Amino acid sequence: xxxxxxxxxxxxxxxxxxxxxxxxxxxxxxxxxxxxxxxxxxxxxxxxxxxxxxxxxxxxxxxxxxxxxxxxxxxxxxxxxxxxxxxxxxxxxxxxxxxxxxxxxxxxxxxxxxxxxxxxxxxxxxxxxxxxxxxxxxxxxxxxxxxxxxxxxxxxxxxxxxxxxxxxxxxxxxxxxxxxxxxxxxxxxxxxxxxxxxxxxxxxxxxxxxxxxxxxxxxxxxxxxxxxxxxxxxxxxxxxxxxxxxxxxxxxxxxxxxxxxxxxxxxxxxxxxxxxxxxxxxxxxxxxxxxxxxxxxxxxxxxxxxxxxxxxxxxxxxxxxxxxxxxxxxxxxxxxxxxxxxxxxxxxxxxxxxxxxxxxxxxxxxxxxxxxxxxxxxxxxxxxxxxxxxxxxxxxxxxxxxxxxxxxxxxxxxxxxxxxxxxxxxxxxxxxxxx
Amino acid sequence: xxxxxxxxxxxxxxxxxxxxxxxxxxxxxxxxxxxxxxxxxxxxxxxxxxxxxxxxxxxxxxxxxxxxxxxxxxxxxxxxxxxxxxxxxxxxxxxxxxxxxxxxxxxxxxxxxxxxxxxxxxxxxxxxxxxxxxxxxxxxxxxxxxxxxxxxxxxxxxxxxxxxxxxxxxxxxxxxxxxxxxxxxxxxxxxxxxxxxxxxxxxxxxxxxxxxxxxxxxxxxxxxxxxxxxxxxxxxxxxxxxxxxxxxxxxxxxxxxxxxxxxxxxxxxxxxxxxxxxxxxxxxxxxxxxxxxxxxxxxxxxxxxxxxxxxxxxxxxxxxxxxxxxxxxxxxxxxxxxxxxxxxxxxxxxxxxxxxxxxxxxxxxxxxxxxxxxxxxxxxxxxxxxxxxxxxxxxxxxxxxxxxxxxxxxxxxxxxxxxxxxxxxxxxxxxxxxxxxxxxxxxxxxxxxxxxxxxxxxxxxxxxxxxxxxxxxxxxxxxxxx
Numbered sequence: 001x002x003x004x005x006x007x008x009x010x011x012x013x014x015x016x017x018x019x020x021x022x023x024x025x026x027x028x029x030x031x032x033x034x035x036x037x038x039x040x041x042x043x044x045x046x047x048x049x050x051x052x053x054x055x056x057x058x059x060x061x062x063x064x065x066x067x068x069x070x071x072x073x074x075x076x077x078x079x080x081x082x083x084x085x086x087x088x089x090x091x092x093x094x095x096x097x098x099x100x101x102x103x104x105x106x107x108x109x110x111x112x113x114x115x116x117x118x119x120x121x122x123x124x125x126x127x128x129x130x131x132x133x134x135x136x137x138x139x140x141x142x143x144x145x146x147x148x149x150x151x152x153x154x155x156x157x158x159x160x161x162x163x164x165x166x167x168x169x170x171x172x173x174x175x176x177x178x179x180x181x182x183x184x185x186x187x188x189x190x191x192x193x194x195x196x197x198x199x200x201x202x203x204x205x206x207x208x209x210x211x212x213x214x215x216x217x218x219x220x221x222x223x224x225x226x227x228x229x230x231x232x233x234x235x236x237x238x239x240x241x242x243x244x245x246x247x248x249x250x251x252x253x254x255x256x257x258x259x260x261x262x263x264x265x266x267x268x269x270x271x272x273x274x275x276x277x278x279x280x281x282x283x284x285x286x287x288x289x290x291x292x293x294x295x296x297x298x299x300x301x302x303x304x305x306x307x308x309x310x311x312x313x314x315x316x317x318x319x320x321x322x323x324x325x326x327x328x329x330x331x332x333x334x335x336x337x338x339x340x341x342x343x344x345x346x347x348x349x350x351x352x353x354x355x356x357x358x359x360x361x362x363x364x365x366x367x368x369x370x371x372x373x374x375x376x377x378x379x380x381x382x383x384x385x386x387x388x389x390x391x392x393x394x395x396x397x398x399x400x401x402x403x404x405x406x407x408x409x410x411x412x413x414x415x416x417x418x419x420x421x422x423x424x425x426x427x428x429x430x431x432x433x434x435x
Numbered sequence: 436x437x438x439x440x441x442x443x444x445x446x447x448x449x450x451x452x453x454x455x456x457x458x459x460x461x462x463x464x465x466x467x468x469x470x471x472x473x474x475x476x477x478x479x480x481x482x483x484x485x486x487x488x489x490x491x492x493x494x495x496x497x498x499x500x501x502x503x504x505x506x507x508x509x510x511x512x513x514x515x516x517x518x519x520x521x522x523x524x525x526x527x528x529x530x531x532x533x534x535x536x537x538x539x540x541x542x543x544x545x546x547x548x549x550x551x552x553x554x555x556x557x558x559x560x561x562x563x564x565x566x567x568x569x570x571x572x573x574x575x576x577x578x579x580x581x582x583x584x585x586x587x588x589x590x591x592x593x594x595x596x597x598x599x600x601x602x603x604x605x606x607x608x609x610x611x612x613x614x615x616x617x618x619x620x621x622x623x624x625x626x627x628x629x630x631x632x633x634x635x636x637x638x639x640x641x642x643x644x645x646x647x648x649x650x651x652x653x654x655x656x657x658x659x660x661x662x663x664x665x666x667x668x669x670x671x672x673x674x675x676x677x678x679x680x681x682x683x684x685x686x687x688x689x690x691x692x693x694x695x696x697x698x699x700x701x702x703x704x705x706x707x708x709x710x711x712x713x714x715x716x717x718x719x720x721x722x723x724x725x726x727x728x729x730x731x732x733x734x735x736x737x738x739x740x741x742x743x744x745x746x747x748x749x750x751x752x753x754x755x756x757x758x759x760x761x762x763x764x765x766x767x768x769x770x771x772x773x774x775x776x777x778x779x780x781x782x783x784x785x786x787x788x789x790x791x792x793x794x795x796x797x798x799x800x801x802x803x804x805x806x807x808x809x810x811x812x813x814x815x816x817x818x819x820x821x822x823x824x825x826x827x828x829x830x831x832x833x834x835x836x837x838x839x840x841x842x843x844x845x846x847x848x849x850x851x852x853x854x855x856x857x858x859x860x861x862x863x864x865x866x867x868x869x870x871x872x873x874x875x876x877x878x879x880x881x882x883x884x885x886x887x888x889x890x891x892x893x894x895x896x897x898x899x900x901x902x903x904x905x906x907x908x909x910x911x912x913x914x915x916x917x
Contacts, residue, residue, distance in 0.1 A: 053505070335834070350849035363840040365859050368831040372859040376844055378814075379852040 008064045013043040015070045016150055023153055025124035031135070039150035045143050054142070057326040057358040058268055058297045063240050068182035068212045070151060072098040080105065083173070086204050088419040091171035092117055098176055099183040100154045109168070114161030117170060120186055121154040135188065135218070142270065144242045148216040152186035155215075160195035162222070169198040169230075169417040176239070179209035187217040189229070193250075196226040198416050205236035205263070212240045223250040223277070228416050229257045232424070235264035237292070243269040249309075251277035258415055260424060261288040261296045262431055268297040275302075275309040275337075286315040287411040289431050290323035290355070297326040304332060304370075308339035316411055317348045318404060318432070319355035327359040329374065335366045344374040349381065349407055381407075404432055467516045470494065473622055476521050480591045480626075483598050493611035493621030500615045506778045507807050507839060508747050510720060513685055520623045520656070580638075586631040587642055590658050593629035600631055604662055608691040608728045608755070616687040617724040620656045624689070627657035632667040632698070641897055643672040659690040663698035665731065670701040672900060686745075688723045696731030696758065701739070703896055705904055707911075708744035715774025715803070718746025725752035729761035729787075737764035738781065739895040741904040743911040746775060751809065753782035756790035756821075763792040766892040768904070770911050771804025771836070780810035780841075785818035785851065794825035797889050800836035801912060807839040814851035821848070827857040830888050832881070832912070882909040 016039045025031040047064045048055040083105050087093050094117060095105040101119035108117050116123075124130060156172045176183055189199055203213060213235060221227045235241045241264040249255055261267050273282050288296045302311045317325045331342045348357045361374035381403050389399035405428065412424045473494050477487040502513070580587050586597060594601050611621035632638055663669050686708070692700050702725075711718025721744075727736035738752035754763030765781035783792035798806040808827045829838035840857045862884050870880035886893070886905050893901045 338834070348846075350846065350851075352849060355849065356845070356847045358846075359844045360842060361840075361855070361857070362842075363829075363838070363857060363859060365829065365831065365838045368834045368836065368861045370831070370859060370861070374840070374855075374857050376842070376855040377853065378844060378846040379854075380849055 008067075009043045009046040011067070012070075012147065012150075013039055019070060020150075023151070024121040025130070028124070028130060031124070031130075034135075035150045038146040042143050042146040042150065045146075048143055054299065054328075057324075058266070058295065060242075060266070060268075062266065063212060063242075066210070066212060066240070067180070069178075069180055070182055072100070072178055072181055082206060083175070086173055086175075086202060088169060088171050088200065088417070088423060090168045090419055091200065092166070092168060093171045093173060094119075094156055096154065096156070096172070096174045096185060098178050098181060099174070099185050112161070112164045112166065115164055115166070116157060116159040118157045119154055120152075120157045120188060123157045135186075142244065144214050145216055145244045148184045148186060148214050148244070151182070151184045152216070153184065155186035155188070157187075158189045158199065160191045160197055160225070162192040163194040164192065164197070165195065166197040169200050169420065171200045171202065174201075174203045174213070174215075175206060176203075176211050176213065176236070177206040179207075179211060182212045182214065185213075185215045187215070189217065189219045189227070191219075191221050191225040191227045191253075193222040194224045195222065198228040198230065200230045200232065200417070200420055202232040202234070203241065203263075204234045205239060208236045208238055210238035210240075210265075211236070212242075214242045216244045217246070219245065219247040219255070221247065221249045221253040221255050221280075224252045225250070226254045227256070229255070230415060230417075230420060231257070231259045231269065232420075233259070233261045233263055233267055233269070234427070235267065237263065237265060237294075239264045241267040241269075243267075245269070245271040247271070247273040247282070249273065249275050249277070249280040249282065252279045254280070255282045256416070257282070257284045258411065259284075259286040259298060260427075261286070261290075261298070262427060264294065264296075266295045268299070270299040270301075272301040273303065273311070275304055275306050278306045278308050280306075280309045282309075282311050283414075284311070284313040284315075285411050285414050287408055288315075288317045288325055289320075289408070289428070290317070290325055291320040291431075292323060293321065294323040295325075296323070297328075299328045299330075301330045302332070302342065303334070304337045304340040304342065305334050307337050309337070310341040311343070313342075313344040314411065314414075315346045316407065317346075317357065318351065318408060319348065319357060320351045322352070322354035324356045324358075327357075327376075328362065329360075330362045330364070331372060331374070332364045333367050333370050333372065337367050338369040340367065340370045340372070342370075342372045346374075346376040347407075348376075348378045349404065350378060351380075351404070401432065405429070408432070466519045468494075468518070468520055468623065472520055476623060476625070479521065480594070482591075482594050485598070485602055486594055489606065489611065490622050493618050494623075496612050497615070497618035497622055500618060502615050506749060506809070507805065508749060508776045508778050510747055513720070515619070518685060521625055583636050583639070584633040585636060585638060586629065588629055590624070590627040590629050590660070593660070597629075597631070600662065601629070601660070604660060604691070604693055606691075608693060608726050609689050609724050614724060616722045617689050620658060620687050620689045620724070624656040624658040627659045627688070628661075629659070630661040630669065630671065632663045632669045634665040634667060636664075636667045638667070638669040641670050641672050643674070655684075655686050655688070657688040659688070661691070661700060661702070662693045663695065663700045663734075665695050666697045668699045670703070670897065672703050672705075672897060674705045674707075674900070674903070685720045686722065688725075690723070690725040690752075692727030692736055694727065694729050694731065694734035694736050694761075697733045698731060699735040700727060701737050702727070702752075703900055704738075704740040704742075705896075705900055705907065706740065706742045706744050706748070707907055709746075710744050710773065710775050710911075711746040713773050715746070718775070719744065721745040721748045721750065723750040725750060726755065727753070727763070728755040729758050729763060729790075731761075732758040732787070733760045734758050735762040735764075737766070737895070739766040739892065740768070740779075741892070741896070741900075741907065742767070742769040742777060742779060743907050745777075748775075748777040748779055751780050751782055753784065754792065755784045755786065756792065756818075757786045758790075759787040760789045760791075761787050762790070764895075765792075765794045765796070766895045767796045768799070768889045768892045768908070769797070769806055770799040770801075770908060771806045772801045772911055774803045776805040778807045778809055780808045782811040783813070783823060785812075785814045785821040785823070787817070788819045788821070790818060790821045792823045794823070794827070795891050796825075796827040797892055798827070798829040798838055799832070799885060799888070799908075799912075800829065800838045801832040802836060804836045805839075806837070807841065808857075809841040811843040811845070812853055812855070814846040814848055814853065816847045818848050818851050821851040823851075823853045825853075825855040827855075828888070829857075829859040830885065831859065831861040878909075881912060885912060
């Protein structure tokens with residue numbers, strides 16, 4: 001059966017056999033079984049190739065070739081100042097170092113009663129009968145989700161009780177300091193009925209080493225709840241980052257996602273939103289800035305399964321150097337999901353001769369009483385606008401910086417927590433070409 | 436109201452108007468495909484050596500390929516050995532020199548179809564190269580075109596009379612390795628049209644061909660090749676109807692267009708093949724490869740299509756914009772009713788500097804129809820200052836139909852500009868109410884709104900086609916509301 005296992009997939013299978021005994025949640029039969037099935041599927045399928053429609057523009061051959069360690073070696077001694085550099089001033093902070101929660105560096109703060117902000121590994125060990133459907137809610141859509149399910153060792157567990165309202169954002173800070181490590185965090189965010197919160201998931205590196213982050217975040221938004229999920233990806237320039245975000249929304253819930261892709265040599269973020277009940281709304285926003293030889297890929301999938309749900313999506317990209325960006329936005333309206341309303345937009349700014357963008361907005365409509373539209377543009381800065389600014393005494397280089405920044409700012413301004421807005425604005429200024 | 440309902444029922448249950456079958460003695464090969472069959476086709480057509488070699492190469496390549504499975508269409512597997520690959524009306528052997536010599540049975544068929552050749556010559560000023568099954572039976576206006584040096588004839592004739600042109604251009608836009616159905620076509624193509632416009636000539640009339648599928652179990656594999664030499668212009672019309680039949684028929688045509696410097700080709704299609712009955716039985720499988728190449732600078736190619744027929748339509752008329760300042764256009768209306776499926780769109784491959792392309796696609800789904808737009812806009816590294824605008828709108832009539840949009844956009848140069856817009860909506864109750872309160876029947880109201888939705892595309896059609904297309908939409912939509 002394993003005869004056709006590709007080299008690297010076989011390595012992962014071997015690693016799984018060696019270490020599966022020490023992964024958390026061994027007392028849960030269903031979890032042991034789910035892990036075994038996941039690695040089985042993965043070792044059979046192997047890594048996706050350019051022949052898979054979903055990976056047509058993104059080659060993961062370099063991840064396959066990389067020999068990553070599954071377990072971290074001795075833990076690094078991180079200094080608090082390094083954390084402070086990234087911590088938002090007012091947040092409920094959990095810090096994960098090389099994939100494991102570091103309680104010493106975390107700062108959960110005061111939370112409303114009943115709110116759980118904890119480590120997934122800890123919760124799995126504590127809870128004798130963890131309900132299966134909160135972790136294995138879907139057949140994993142990609143080989144990377146399977147890989148994560150097999151190896152996940154830790155991550156954030158957030159549970160908001162009904163009607164809880166958090167004023168300050170929850171910040172999940174993932175710091176990778178070890179080279180050649182495969183970090184596979186698993187986050188579970190559950191918002192009870194009527195609750196509201198903002199959650200920031202941030203991936204940063206110490207140094208410029210190569211490693212592989214393969215993260216999965218499952219989000220359940222209860223009825224009438226309002227949840228924001230802001231993903232800030234600032235991995236090291238040599239790192240690989242694959243992220244899967246699965247969202248399931250109950251009736252009348254509101255979910256907002258923003259994805260900021262700034263770092264990594266190869267980054268792919270897949271966000272799937274399923275409307276499980278009527279009258280829900282989601283907003284998916286994203287901003288990708290790429291330079292050098294970076295490759296940034298976003299795949300979003302909004303599944304209108306029930307009537308009267310609305311979705312809005314705005315992704316923007318600024319490409320420089322010889323970088324390449326991929327955007328694939330898929331909206332599916334199921335039969336009987338009448339009254340669905342979906343809008344999707346993708347704008348791209350190409351700043352250099354060697355950058356490349358591949359965009360594919362995609363609509364699949366199986367109902368008739370719907371309003372769906374999408375639009376995509378690729379181009380340069382508007383020369384009329386540059387001229388306008390120059391006519392007012394602004395040098396050409398500055399005019400271009402102002403316009404490029406304004407292009408990106410639209411996404412940043414849509415982020416809820418002000419402290420995060422400010423932080424992103426600084427990052428933007430740092431990242432944009434000054435010319 | 437009751438009366439209205441009865442009228443609707445009548446309309447709904449109306450059968451395909453052009454459904455009839457003419458019994459003709461045909462010279463049909465027994466079913467199946469192998470090298471001997473290809474040699475036989477080539478021999479029957481008295482083809483030169485290079486043609487046979489090309490067919491055999493295509494066939495050998497086809498054997499290594501697998502039927503593509505990536506589209507959203509569904510159909511039972513096709514048995515390629517159960518198809519007869521050659522069928523020619525018997526009368527061909529007698530070699531009719533004029534219409535008077537043509538089998539009168541054949542002429543009656545054309546009359547039912549509304550293609551009275553002689554009348555058309557005079558009234559419409561259109562030269563008709565009528566394809567009945569696989570062999571061109573009559574070509575009109577040949578002499579007049581000949582004066583200008585325009586070659587407009589059947590493909591077989593072109594192979595015999597102008598082998599050097601065929602050899603130079605055949606397969607240069609759609610190579611025999613291109614895709615499964617194009618390879619099959621290259622191996623077994625029976626006939627089609629050939630057109631060459633010499634340098635500096637503005638073709639004075641709309642060129643037109645009627646394709647028609649007639650003999651039972653004979654898939655049609657036409658091959659069309661149009662070459663517009665420097666500074667020339669040609670407008671080509673293709674229109675189709677087919678008799679009613681229960682079995683599915685495979686139709687895998689290939690159309691190649693080549694526009695040299697400053698040349699312009701306009702290619703318009705109205706396709707109304709048998710779409711199958713209300714339960715989705717029967718109907719034509721229309722798997723077509725159409726591609727044009729703007730080879731010279733400042734050349735232009737435009738595709739306009741109105742697709743209302745066929746059980747399955749699977750075609751992507753494309754333009755390769757190789758010359759600088761070349762322009763490509765695609766205007767499409769695709770309508771699916773009952774159980775029809777359409778997977779159609781275009782590819783605009785920008786290679787030259789300052790190339791322009793424009794895409795307008797209108798999809799209408801009714802009943803259980805499935806309609807997908809699938810398109811690619813590619814800006815190569817060399818496409819400096821290239822520009823594309825695409826608009827894809829879908830209209831849904833009824834809650835069992837589906838409309839999909841799959842636009843691929845690949846941009847490799849910063850000075851290229853690409854814009855894509857798509858919307859999906861249905862005819863609003865308020866729009867219908869508005870029309871009905873002003874005395875229009877529900878049918879007429881829908882027809883009017885749909886025609887308004889498609890106006891941008893119809894404007895691109897030559898006059899007589901535009902009128903035909905509007906009527907066609909009305910007929911095709913019958914029974915889709917209420």
